[in-house]
Amino acid sequence: MLAAKDWSATTLDPPQFWSPSLRTVVCLCLESRFPMLVMWGSELACIYNDPCIPTLGDKHPAAMGMSLRRVWPEVWDELRPLSAQVMSGGGATWSSNKRLLIHRHGYLEETYFTFSFSPIRDISDGGRIAGVLSTHQETTREVIRSRRLACQRELTAALTRLRTQRSVCTRTPSVLEKYPADVPYSLVALWDGFPSLSAPLAVAASGLGGRRATRRALAVLGRSGVLPEVVNATSLAGVRVVSRLPGWESVQLADGSPAPEIAMMVALRNRTSAAPVGLLVIGASDLLALDQDYQDFVETIAGQISLALMLARSREAERTRAASARRSSLHDALTGLPNRTSFLRSLGRALLQSQRRGGRAAVLFVDLDGFKAVNDTLGHRAGDDLLREIAGRLRRAVRPADVVARFAGDEFAVLCEEIATVGDVEAIARDVVDALALARRGDRPTVAASVGVALSGPGLLDPEELLNAADIAMYAAKRQGRGRYLLYEEGMRS
Numbered sequence: 001m002l003a004a005k006d007w008s009a010t011t012l013d014p015p016q017f018w019s020p021s022l023r024t025v026v027c028l029c030l031e032s033r034f035p036m037l038v039m040w041g042s043e044l045a046c047i048y049n050d051p052c053i054p055t056l057g058d059k060h061p062a063a064m065g066m067s068l069r070r071v072w073p074e075v076w077d078e079l080r081p082l083s084a085q086v087m088s089g090g091g092a093t094w095s096s097n098k099r100l101l102i103h104r105h106g107y108l109e110e111t112y113f114t115f116s117f118s119p120i121r122d123i124s125d126g127g128r129i130a131g132v133l134s135t136h137q138e139t140t141r142e143v144i145r146s147r148r149l150a151c152q153r154e155l156t157a158a159l160t161r162l163r164t165q166r167s168v169c170t171r172t173p174s175v176l177e178k179y180p181a182d183v184p185y186s187l188v189a190l191w192d193g194f195p196s197l198s199a200p201l202a203v204a205a206s207g208l209g210g211r212r213a214t215r216r217a218l219a220v221l222g223r224s225g226v227l228p229e230v231v232n233a234t235s236l237a238g239v240r241v242v243s244r245l246p247g248w249e250s251v252q253l254a255d256g257s258p259a260p261e262i263a264m265m266v267a268l269r270n271r272t273s274a275a276p277v278g279l280l281v282i283g284a285s286d287l288l289a290l291d292q293d294y295q296d297f298v299e300t301i302a303g304q305i306s307l308a309l310m311l312a313r314s315r316e317a318e319r320t321r322a323a324s325a326r327r328s329s330l331h332d333a334l335t336g337l338p339n340r341t342s343f344l345r346s347l348g349r350a351l352l353q354s355q356r357r358g359g360r361a362a363v364l365f366v367d368l369d370g371f372k373a374v375n376d377t378l379g380h381r382a383g384d385d386l387l388r389e390i391a392g393r394l395r396r397a398v399r400p401a402d403v404v405a406r407f408a409g410d411e412f413a414v415l416c417e418e419i420a421t422v423g424d425v426e427a428i429a430r431d432v433v434d435a436l437a438l439a440r441r442g443d444r445p446t447v448a449a450s451v452g453v454a455l456s457g458p459g460l461l462d463p464e465e466l467l468n469a470a471d472i473a474m475y476a477a478k479r480q481g482r483g484r485y486l487l488y489e490e491g492m493r494s
Contacts (some may be wrong), residue, residue: 010065013042021122040131044068057104075100080238082117086132092118094479097139112143148297151179159308163315166202168308173206182258187281187430209252220247230265239295240265260286266302332406335391342412343405347463350417354456359418361456362425365470368410369482370447429453429485450474
């Protein structure tokens with residue numbers, strides 16, 4: 001190509017008139033398998049070898065003999081001081097993984113190069129510096145892969161121990177926003193059931209211009225009809241590339257610039273089934289090739305998020321089971337009321353509070369009269385229904401802050417705090433007796449309640465002792481005719 005080229009349109013003479021130094025360095029350049037570029041004369045006319053062609057892209061072959069400034073005008077501001085240093089005798093330069101935005105495939109592309117600029121001396125002209133020799137190696141793929149790997153590592157570290165699906169959703173964009181070169185914007189949406197962008201369970205985004213831009217992006221995606229195609233894909237993974245969605249031009253990045261037209265969408269899935277649980281949308285950088293590496297990067301991120309969601313979902317289920325177990329251990333399964341263990345804990349706290357504040361606490365021990373006959377005549381299902389009815393009536397009969405518990409069978413207890421006078425607790429006990437008088441026949445109820453009442457005091461500061469005192473008073477009420485309440489007195493023990 002060099003031999004056939006018409007050099008009259010360049011600043012260089014035909015090769016037969018080149019100086020020995022230029023001819024020598026060009027011969028070295030042409031026979032090297034390493035990318036080498038000779039820039040000769042004040043205009044830095046370019047002569048290069050075959051390994052340089054991928055770097056030049058569609059600038060080849062027009063770049064042969066063209067001045068450096070005309071070959072790469074988009075990076076001339078960065079190359080000019082380097083070449084000027086060499087040409088002025090300031091010595092060679094060295095740049096490692098230098099970022100250059102160049103045109104070579106029809107768009108402005110983010111690239112990285114490690115290269116040197118070295119002086120070429122013209123021996124026939126007294127050793128004057130007549131040109132620059134550049135050797136280079138493109139490191140774009142390595143730099144970008146390293147950057148994406150760092151993003152994936154940070155995302156794994158950030159998501160590994162999150163305890164809720166919502167926190168996974170919100171934490172993901174906060175990591176991705178640190179890598180705007182690969183992720184100009186991101187959007188993560190979670191669904192509670194069948195996918196519906198109109199009512200997502202959680203939404204988080206990075207790179208977009210606030211909530212308004214995020215809502216606008218969701219609205220555009222919802223209207224586009226792309227979503228069903230993504231979430232209904234049969235494979236558990238796979239990136240769907242979309243572009244030029246109607247209305248997308250209204251979506252802006254945080255800096256006010258238009259969002260990239262091309263986006264990559266991946267359904268987030270539960271790995272135990274094909275059911276989608278969310279959606280990941282990542283904008284494709286206009287400066288990067290939308291190649292398989294880029295799509296694999298986005299697909300890997302989606303896999304990381306899906307795994308984190310699965311783990312968080314497992315932790316949520318585990319916490320729900322643990323809470324249910326704790327509740328079951330402290331509550332009666334039939335009525336939902338606290339059980340004896342829970343009641344004694346509450347009573348212990350109430351007694352400590354009453355000592356500090358100088359007030360009194362009271363316990364009402366409630367035993368149903370006639371309950372056995374209900375079970376014997378109507379069956380245990382009717383008995384269970386009656387116990388649930390009793391529980392509801394007890395809650396309504398006492399004060400809102402009072403604690404109602406079921407111990408076993410037809411035994412219930414009520415804890416009343418901040419009792420100022422005996423009359424206060426007697427009023428509550430009367431309400432309980434009246435509320436539990438059920439299914440009257442004539443003047444007498446067929447189901448009633450005997451209630452024993454015990455107030456805390458100098459001799460009754462232990463939870464078990466106070467509960468025992470109320471139990472004694474309850475049996476005394478039964479002996480006096482049932483369907484009534486009695487206050488505990490010390491003489492009842494005998």
